[in-house]
Amino acid sequence: MTATIDVDNLMSRLLNVGMSGGRLTTSVNEQELQTCCAVAKSVFASQASLLEVEPPIIVCGDIHGQYSDLLRIFDKNGFPPDINFLFLGDYVDRGRQNIETICLMFCFKIKYPENFFMLRGNHECPAINRVYGFYEECNRRYKSTRLWSIFQDTFNWMPLCGLIGSRILCMHGGLSPHLQTLDQLRQLPRPQDPPNPSIGIDLLWADPDQWVKGWQANTRGVSYVFGQDVVADVCSRLDIDLVARAHQVVQDGYEFFASKKMVTIFSAPHYCGQFDNSAATMKVDENMVCTFVMYKPTPKSLRKG
């Protein structure tokens, strides 16, 4: 059975959603959302567990349902397929417009599967998004827990890792003590909600720690924290130049670790309406030169000197 969907029409309506709340539910019905999930699932299934992509590409971190900020990223960099994108996960929870966010991204994935790439974040796991906002939003706006379940089926097929130009390894959370070769990442099983413990859990949950050597228990209660020595060792062993990850809010939207061998990228400015952080995206050009674009928490730029 193959589901059919008018992606252009759905995208058009999603992009016209300018307000939080009711507008989406009157212009997009639940059946369309379910179909969108089903088609996106088949696209994820048709691509590798380790996404191997080439520059030029824009790498983006957490979005967390901040739909207008997602649109700012496209406004500033360009829309697919003119620009290639790799997102590092955490599209839902915490923000106010989870469904618009994840569905627009699924539409881009369906329409431009070779220009638009999405990794899985820890918030694309049912145990987390059941509690931190996504379940509540599906229930409140569409009165449907079935819709939420269908999203989980699609999330289970999402890849956990990306490799850009063979030199930049990307994941949502961090490294794993079990990671020895890239082939392990190529062979990660799907569909799956990664069991704890596993390489998959570490790729979703691990954090770097400036004050740690080697591996230690993560205070989040899942996976590990790792030190700069681990990053240097992994880069050497896998013959890569950089590890790009998201998972943690950082003040300027990006932050280096281990002398530029690892970078955290966070793309939700004014996160949760509580932090005053900027967001950032990392641009990798065709010559493998990296720059960062920053997005201030206040989107209006009316001030002048």
Add this chain to the structure above:
Amino acid sequence: MDHSELIAELPEIERMTAQERIALARDRRRLQLRRNDERERALPPPRPRRQRLHFAAEVELLEATCRADYAEVERLLNDNANPNLHNDDGLTPLHQCAIDDNQQIMLLLLERGANVNAQDTEQWTPLHAAACCAHINIVKILIQAGANLLAVNAEGNMPYDICDHEETLDVIESEMAARGITQSYIDEMRGAPEKAMLDDMKMLHQQGRELDARAPDGSTYLHVASANGYYDVAAFLLTCSVSPLIRDNDFWQPVHAAACWAQPDLIELLCQYGGDIHAKTKNGETPMDLCEDMSTKQVISQLVQTEARRRRLAFGVRDSRRQSKKRKKFESPQQGATTGDNPFSARGAIRRQSLRDRSGLTPARIEAQKEGADILRTWSKEDVSADVHSSQGSLQHQRESPSKRVLKYYFQSSQNKQAKPMSPDEWLRKLETNADDDLDTTPKRSGSTRRRQKKVPGDMSDSRNGDVRRQKSTCCCVIC
């Protein structure tokens, strides 16, 4: 084939025709290529030669500065990295050194030509950052390198405005004194960005150009003035009939910009000219939603209440007009018409005239205030001749100490009069009281009467804001 086989084959080859030899050569070559392909497939695939990753120069230089890696910074500068590179926020390595109190790298950067007065997108110089962080040695280095002590950031603050550490503040103020910087010069420099914009607006107006021209995002000069707290610019634009309700592409009105950037004076001004304190953006945000500054939130709350009160009084005004129409049966039509028209046109005239002319009382303003007195007289129904006499005396007194705050309270009390009619002389006496209070509230450090806010508010800043707030509250109580 090995050598011996080739030698053994020679006699047979010699007996072949030329064509047969060529065919044999082709067969041998084909076999050779096939064996080579098989061998290559059996080999492990070669490691791909991929282009190495690099970071842009500004990323590398800022990163090394953040890590306080002197050797790396020096190496990058020796490789001709530009010391004035900056990130998207306009942050330079020199700003970073000021924030991190990194004297060693700062000296290196300055030696290599870093711009000591580089400004980020919020117009902060490294000296702003060092003063704010109370890094006294960094402040000294920057001053020695020629830092501009009067640089104004986007909030209208100079470095000494945002320094809460006494010793560091002493260093800055001593240097200001040593350079012969006077208070009037400080005021002039502080107001320079606004004055430049005001001059531009006046020039555009003289040239007959549109004052509501739009930037690509739909914003106008009034949006910019409201966001930056440029009171005089906004007042000029409003008196030139730029609408306070003008919306940009996100449906932000000037009142949204003023709320977002904590400009309470601008919010009050916009509302006086018909701005909507309840206006919503495309995302459904009101000014209150966009405001994060507590003092400004209080101003918005008061305006919301005032607006609610005015709406109720709108009916009262209409009732008053109906009464005046009834009186037509017994009074001359001319007098009735005059009474009906006065409340609106006169008040508008007062507002515009007073905003235009702040340097002192002029005959036009005296006349306008007299009209105001007439309106009040109508409401209070008191004796005409006595009131005229009193108001004249009061006007004489006012000539001695006019100020913008007086005019502001003038309008505020004017609105309150609709709720509680009082005798004109009583009202004018309260106006004098307000004038006295205003003089006391002028902040010492800043020459401007408009309140300045720090980017990182400290206790002193909160205290001063509180004082200003309490003064205003007292004034309101006195009026009521």
